Amino acid sequence: MKLRHRLFILVACGLLLSACGNALATPIDRKTPLALQPSPTLPAATLTPQATDELAPFPPAVTAARQALADRLGTQPDAVAVAGYVAANWSDACLELGSASESCALAVTPGYRVFLKVGENFYIFHTNQTGDLVRQELTPADIPQAAVNARQALAARLGLDLDLLITVVSVEEVEWPDSCLGVSSPDVMCAQMVTPGYRVALEYAGLKYEYHTDLSGERVVAATIAP
Known part of the structure; x- marks a missing residue:
């Protein structure tokens, strides 16, 4: 009887220890792992090539x-x-x-x-x-202000932001026969008086233009306009 009682106690203790061991075991993580998010891609820097013999x-x-x-x-x-x-x-x-x-x-x-x-x-x-x-x-330092004004007038007429895009082909000092700088118009009366000034030849995009000015460049008149 005592032997049977001892066997019962041993079996009971074994079952109790087994249950405690299972309780202390780390539980299995069965959650679905989160997907890794890609890092934002930084725009590549635009590098200006350096001047070399090869490039x-x-x-x-x-x-x-x-x-x-x-x-x-x-x-x-x-x-x-x-x-x-x-x-x-x-x-x-x-x-x-x-x-x-x-x-x-x-x-x-x-x-x-x-x-x-x-x-x-x-x-x-x-x-x-x-x-x-x-x-x-020719640059503005080499030509009279009147020619610079003529170039600016043509740039404005052509809608150009930079008048340097227009070539100053030649600048000729002349004496115009009247106050209209040699460019007559049916709607304008011209005083018959000699007026010193310049004949300015300009070019843009292969087209030729001629402007007449007085000496100061305050008056600038388009003599010929390319189509």
């Missing part, structure tokens, strides 16, 4: 014009900013900037019109395709 940001002709201006001003090319450039087909081998003493072959010469800036001053150059021929266009 230049400008055509060689533009770089040549930049170097030519730097040499002329006695500064480094890095001090010369390229404000812009446009392809051009010059009508002669002198890039349409030949002097009166030059004989320029009448042959279409592909190249560029280059806009450069140093400080607050703009400079314009004509080049051929390769840049081995570079010439400087």
Whole structure:
């Protein structure tokens, strides 16, 4: 009887210990794990390529014009900013900037019109395709204010934001025969008096324009307007 009682006690203790062990065991996590959210993608930085012998940001002709201006001003090319450039087909081998003493072959010469800036001053150059021929266009420092005003008048007429896009081909000092600067109009009476001024030849997008001015440039009249 005592033996049976002891066996019962041992079995009961075994069952109690087993139950306690199961209660202390770490429960199994049966939850569905959360999906990992991707990190937001940052926009890639846009890098401007550096000027090297293998990779230049400008055509060689533009770089040549930049170097030519730097040499002329006695500064480094890095001090010369390229404000812009446009392809051009010059009508002669002198890039349409030949002097009166030059004989320029009448042959279409592909190249560029280059806009450069140093400080607050703009400079314009004509080049051929390769840049081995570079010439400087007249700038406001080289032409009378009357011609600058004529260029600005044409820019306003054409709706251009930058009058430097217009080429000053030539500036000729003349004496107009009347107060209308040699441009008559049926609605305007012109006093017959000699009026000193300028004949200004301009060009834009291959089209020629002529303006007449007085000496100061206060009066500017379109003589011929291309269609």
